[in-house]
Amino acid sequence: MSQDLWFEDFTVGRRFETRGVTLSESQILDFALQWDPQPFHIDVEASESWGYGGLIASGFHTLCAAFRMVVQARIFTAASLGSPGMDKLRWMRPVRPGDTIRTELEVLDARASQSKPDRGIVTMLYRVFNQRREEVMRLETVQILRRKPAEGSSVSSV
Numbered sequence: 001m002s003q004d005l006w007f008e009d010f011t012v013g014r015r016f017e018t019r020g021v022t023l024s025e026s027q028i029l030d031f032a033l034q035w036d037p038q039p040f041h042i043d044v045e046a047s048e049s050w051g052y053g054g055l056i057a058s059g060f061h062t063l064c065a066a067f068r069m070v071v072q073a074r075i076f077t078a079a080s081l082g083s084p085g086m087d088k089l090r091w092m093r094p095v096r097p098g099d100t101i102r103t104e105l106e107v108l109d110a111r112a113s114q115s116k117p118d119r120g121i122v123t124m125l126y127r128v129f130n131q132r133r134e135e136v137m138r139l140e141t142v143q144i145l146r147r148k149p150a151e152g153s154s155v156s157s158v
Contacts (some may be wrong), residue, residue: 006148008032016105020131023057025097031061032131046126055123059060062137066103076153079145081119084123089139090099093130100131108140112136112147 026043032041036058040050047055070076095101109123122145128137 001096005075006079007112007122007145008106008148010107010110010120010122010145012048012107012110013108014107016073016075016129018073018103019079020102021069021097022096022098022100023061023065023066028055028061028095028097030056031064032058036060036076040111052094054094054096057099058090059091059137062101063139064127065157066126066137069103070105070126076145079147080145081144083141083143086139087143089137091137093136095130099136101136103128111143117147119144121145 029042032038038058040044040052040056041047041058044055104127106125107122107129108125110120112120122143124141124143126137126139126141127135128134
């Protein structure tokens, strides 16, 4: 994003798209060995017999990669105050070594905070696709965002 976005910029139906990232076999293995050491994520030979037809990335790796792409696209950089959570996380297809994934986001809901007038709450649908445009993951997140600062005031971006 070339400009800072604030709560007011997240109107229902607005969409964002990230650049892609390609997950290598070594990245898949490194992540899984540390965080999700199941055989179909860490053992190329064993993964053949698990019904996946080869090594697959951890769903948590896909989730982390999707979030990193959003951060790198600077969609929430100026306004983010964090998130109270996510819902409806689904992994639909395996991500394999060499797959290039990218994230599309859509604003599902946006409402001003009733208790804190300096912020709003936005519900986003994340959809992650591979290079064949097959959806591999989806989830909904709730993002707390600062409202646009008044003219002349300054808010530091972190």
